[in-house]
Amino acid sequence: MSDQATILYWIRRDMRVSDNPALSEAVNSGAYVLPVFIYDDWFSQLGAAPKFRLEKSLVSLQKQYEQLGSYLTIRKGPARAVLRELINETGATSVVWSRDLDPNAIERDTEIKQDLKANCINAKSYRGQVLFEPWKVSTKTGGFYRVYTPFWNSVKDQFVDLTLNSPNSISSPSERPPTLTVEDLSLGAAMSGGSNILGKYIEAGELAAQTKLKNFLDGPVSNYSEDRNIPHLNATSLLSDHLAWGEISPNQCWNSAFPTFLDGVMGAETFLKELVWREFAYHLIYHTPHIVSKSWREEWEAFPWRTDSNHEDVIAWKQGRTGIPFVDAAMREMYVTGRMHNRGRMMVASFLTKHLMTHWRIGLEWFSDCLIDWDPASNAMGWQWSAGSGPDATPYFRVFNPVTQLQKFDPEGIYTKRWIAELSDTPSDTSLSYFNAIPKHWKFDKESVYPPAIMSPEEGRKRALEVYSNRGF
Ligand SMILES: Cc1cc2nc3c(=O)[nH]c(=O)nc-3n(C[C@H](O)[C@H](O)[C@H](O)COP(=O)(O)OP(=O)(O)OC[C@H]3O[C@@H](n4cnc5c(N)ncnc54)[C@H](O)[C@@H]3O)c2cc1C
Structure with missing residues (x-):
C-alpha cells in the first residue's frame, strides 16, 4: 500500500x-x-x-x-x-x-x-444528474412546483454550472484490486433472442453522446419545434439514453444549446424546454417519491383500473397487435430499438390507460423492461401524465384518438409501414426485424394476419368518459 x-x-x-x-x-x-x-x-x-x-x-x-x-x-x-x-x-x-x-x-x-x-x-x-438540484428550486411560498410552466419560468434564467472538461489523466493505485469483468455481470441474459437486433440500435458511450449533441445542434435543432412531433423523422436529439445513463450531462446539453437559443433559433428554446421537462420529472420524484408507485393524485388510487397484466387486451398492446396501427407501430418500434418516439409514447400510454382502462403501472413496468432510455423519473411522470393521475397531467377527458393522431402526424403512413410488415406488400427490413426480435412463445410471425382493431377509438373514448363521469371526475 x-x-x-x-x-x-x-x-x-x-x-x-x-x-x-x-x-x-x-x-x-x-x-x-x-x-x-x-x-x-x-x-x-x-x-x-x-x-x-x-x-x-x-x-x-x-x-x-x-x-x-x-x-x-x-x-x-x-x-x-x-x-x-x-x-x-x-x-x-x-x-x-x-x-x-x-x-x-x-x-x-x-x-x-x-x-x-x-x-x-x-x-x-x-x-x-440534473441542472437544478430539486431543493434549490422553490415557489414563492417555499414549496415545490406541481406544474411545469411555472417551474420552467422559475429556472429558465437561473445560472447553470459551466461544463467541466475531462481530466487529462487519472492516477490510480498501481496495485489493482480484484475485479469482475463486464461479461461476469451477464447483463444481456434477460434479452433472449432480441439482443442482436437491439444491439444494432445502441450507440453507447460519452463520445457517441457528444457526437449526437453536435449533430443535432448543427442541423435538426432549427426545425425541432415542429418536426419533433413527426414520428418518422429523425428530428430529435436521441440523447435520452445517454442522459439516462449519465454519458452526457444535462449541463453540457444546456450550455451547448444556449448560444443557439441566444441566436434566436426557436428550436433551441424548445430543446431547452424539453431538458427542463426532464428536470421537472426529477423535481417531482424528489419531492413526491410516491410518483413511482402510487397515483400522484390521491383520488386516482381508488380508480377502477384493470390490473390484470395478462388480460388479452394488455397482451395485444405489449405485442403490438391491437389492430390500431399507430399503437402497434410504436410498440414494435420500442421492442426492436429500445426507444419510442415521444408522440408514440403519449399515444400508447393514453390507449392503455384510457381506451383499455388499464392501470398505468402495467404500462410503466413494460416500458421499464423495454426502454434503453428507461429513467425512473421521466417514465413515472410520463405515465402518470398520460393516465391523468399525475402532476400537470393531460386532462382525464382528453383521450387521444389514435386514428386522427395518425392522420395528423403520419398522413402518408411512413411510420406505420416502417414498423408494421403486415401493412405493406413489400415490407421494410425494420418491420420484418420485429419478428426476429420477439420471443417464440408469442407464437406469431411475419406470415400472421394483422389483427382487426380490439376496440374502436370512439367506443373506447365513450367508455372512458362514462367511467370518469360515474366516478365523479
Ligand atoms: C409514457 C411516457 C414514458 C416516458 N418514459 C421515458 C423514460 O423512461 N426515459 C426518458 O428519458 N424519457 C421518457 N419519456 C419522455 C420522452 O418521450 C423521451 O425523453 C424522448 O422521446 C426522448 O427522445 P430524444 O432524446 O430524442 O428527446 P428530445 O426531443 O431530443 O429531447 C431532449 C431531451 O429532453 C428530455 N425530454 C424530452 N421530452 C421529455 C419528457 N416528455 N419528459 C421528460 N424528459 C423529456 C430527454 O432527456 C431528451 O433526451 C416518456 C414519455 C412518456 C409519455
Whole structure:
C-alpha cells in the first residue's frame, strides 16, 4: 500500500469523464483515484433492455478509463459492504459519487454516507444528474412546483454550472484490486433472442453522446419545434439514453444549446424546454417519491383500473397487435430499438390507460423492461401524465384518438409501414426485424394476419368518459 491517499470514486448513473464534478474533484485533490462500479440491488432490479444498455455503457467507460491511464474496478453485492471491502483492501480515506435522485438511490446513499462518516471515512456527493438540484428550486411560498410552466419560468434564467472538461489523466493505485469483468455481470441474459437486433440500435458511450449533441445542434435543432412531433423523422436529439445513463450531462446539453437559443433559433428554446421537462420529472420524484408507485393524485388510487397484466387486451398492446396501427407501430418500434418516439409514447400510454382502462403501472413496468432510455423519473411522470393521475397531467377527458393522431402526424403512413410488415406488400427490413426480435412463445410471425382493431377509438373514448363521469371526475 502506498503513502498516497486513495479516493474511491463510486460510479452509478454518471458514466462519463467530462463534466463530472465528483471525478474532477477527486482527480484534482492529487490523491489516487479508484473508479468503482458496484452491481448492487439497484442495478440488478433493472429490466432487460436497460441492463443490456448498461453493459454497453460499462464497456465504453472501461475503455475511457484505460485511455486516461486508469482502470475500472467492478464488484457485485450490497454497495455498503462492497465499499467497506474496498476501503479495507486499498486504505482509501474518502468515497465520492454523483447524486442520484430517485427514492431507492437516496435511501441507499443516505445510509452509506452515515455509515462511512461513522467510520471516519470522508463521504461526499456532487451534482451530476440534473441542472437544478430539486431543493434549490422553490415557489414563492417555499414549496415545490406541481406544474411545469411555472417551474420552467422559475429556472429558465437561473445560472447553470459551466461544463467541466475531462481530466487529462487519472492516477490510480498501481496495485489493482480484484475485479469482475463486464461479461461476469451477464447483463444481456434477460434479452433472449432480441439482443442482436437491439444491439444494432445502441450507440453507447460519452463520445457517441457528444457526437449526437453536435449533430443535432448543427442541423435538426432549427426545425425541432415542429418536426419533433413527426414520428418518422429523425428530428430529435436521441440523447435520452445517454442522459439516462449519465454519458452526457444535462449541463453540457444546456450550455451547448444556449448560444443557439441566444441566436434566436426557436428550436433551441424548445430543446431547452424539453431538458427542463426532464428536470421537472426529477423535481417531482424528489419531492413526491410516491410518483413511482402510487397515483400522484390521491383520488386516482381508488380508480377502477384493470390490473390484470395478462388480460388479452394488455397482451395485444405489449405485442403490438391491437389492430390500431399507430399503437402497434410504436410498440414494435420500442421492442426492436429500445426507444419510442415521444408522440408514440403519449399515444400508447393514453390507449392503455384510457381506451383499455388499464392501470398505468402495467404500462410503466413494460416500458421499464423495454426502454434503453428507461429513467425512473421521466417514465413515472410520463405515465402518470398520460393516465391523468399525475402532476400537470393531460386532462382525464382528453383521450387521444389514435386514428386522427395518425392522420395528423403520419398522413402518408411512413411510420406505420416502417414498423408494421403486415401493412405493406413489400415490407421494410425494420418491420420484418420485429419478428426476429420477439420471443417464440408469442407464437406469431411475419406470415400472421394483422389483427382487426380490439376496440374502436370512439367506443373506447365513450367508455372512458362514462367511467370518469360515474366516478365523479
Ligand atoms: C409514457 C411516457 C414514458 C416516458 N418514459 C421515458 C423514460 O423512461 N426515459 C426518458 O428519458 N424519457 C421518457 N419519456 C419522455 C420522452 O418521450 C423521451 O425523453 C424522448 O422521446 C426522448 O427522445 P430524444 O432524446 O430524442 O428527446 P428530445 O426531443 O431530443 O429531447 C431532449 C431531451 O429532453 C428530455 N425530454 C424530452 N421530452 C421529455 C419528457 N416528455 N419528459 C421528460 N424528459 C423529456 C430527454 O432527456 C431528451 O433526451 C416518456 C414519455 C412518456 C409519455
